[in-house]
Amino acid sequence: MKREGRIVTTYTGGTEFRAFFRTRDEHENQRETIIMYYDVTAPVRPGTLVIVGYGVFLALNRETTENDVYYKSTLIKCNGVFNENTGIVHNVPFYAGNLKSSISVGNNVITMLNGNIELITEENSLSKQIDICQAFNEFGRTFEVTNKYTMDGITHIVCEVRADQKTDFVYTIKIDGLLNSSVPVNSVIQLEATPYINNNPTTGATLDWKSSDNYIATVDGTGKISGISEGEVQIIVTWVEKDISETISITVVNADVPVIPESTYTCTITGNTNLKNGYRRTYTVTFTDKDGNITPLYNFLKEMPYETL
Structure with a gap:
């Protein structure tokens, strides 16, 4: 083997x-x-x-x-995919083995009639969301779920032909995992892409990741980007089945220059607040990130004297 x-x-x-x-x-x-x-x-x-x-x-x-x-x-x-017409359940492969009950053959013309088909698929978190009265389009027609049961690990779904329905799906992709648009050279950051159908997150989508310039940053098939050299680059993820893409721009910077998370730090100024004309006062400025760690880039601000006017 x-x-x-x-x-x-x-x-x-x-x-x-x-x-x-x-x-x-x-x-x-x-x-x-x-x-x-x-x-x-x-x-x-x-x-x-x-x-x-x-x-x-x-x-x-x-x-x-x-x-x-x-x-x-x-x-x-599998010879079909269950895509519920409101986008709640999507990308469930199935095999439909009882198509004969839905067709009539006469005078060499095959016509789809009202009838049942039975789908079989895996019992998993997606197929468990399939419910009675849900409708989906496949084989050129609209079907409605009329019964559902599971036997020996296989989910059986009985469906009837209904009047044709046109689906109106909106497909989008959201990229997560990038806290800042700047990425240091030689750093590795894992991105995540979530496909949505009518604002409902879905699974089973084939995602293709690409970098606009592999000399600046590369990205693998899982969304892991690696900073190679300084410059600006676009990371593109494409939902292959739906031919839609989402793009983010990143700047790869010198590894010696600290990257400050955007809008995730706070500033604290300490010192004598009793100001008098002609006197000097020394103030300490401390920048911390969202985890309470002091940001090294601003260490030069500490103990900086400011002269009052």
């Missing part, structure tokens, strides 16, 4: 593990199935969504063997 296997990833959580396959066909086919063999410690159970190649597959079972080394599962390729 270690020699012949390949690294695959769970859809929920992104956990990697090694597996190998008796057969594999990654061409588009709504009823594509594969047999996967994997270590007994791998995070796979009936209902687990697994990314194999460019497809998402659903584990239908987990068969034990006459050894304590590996399990095997039959996986079926």
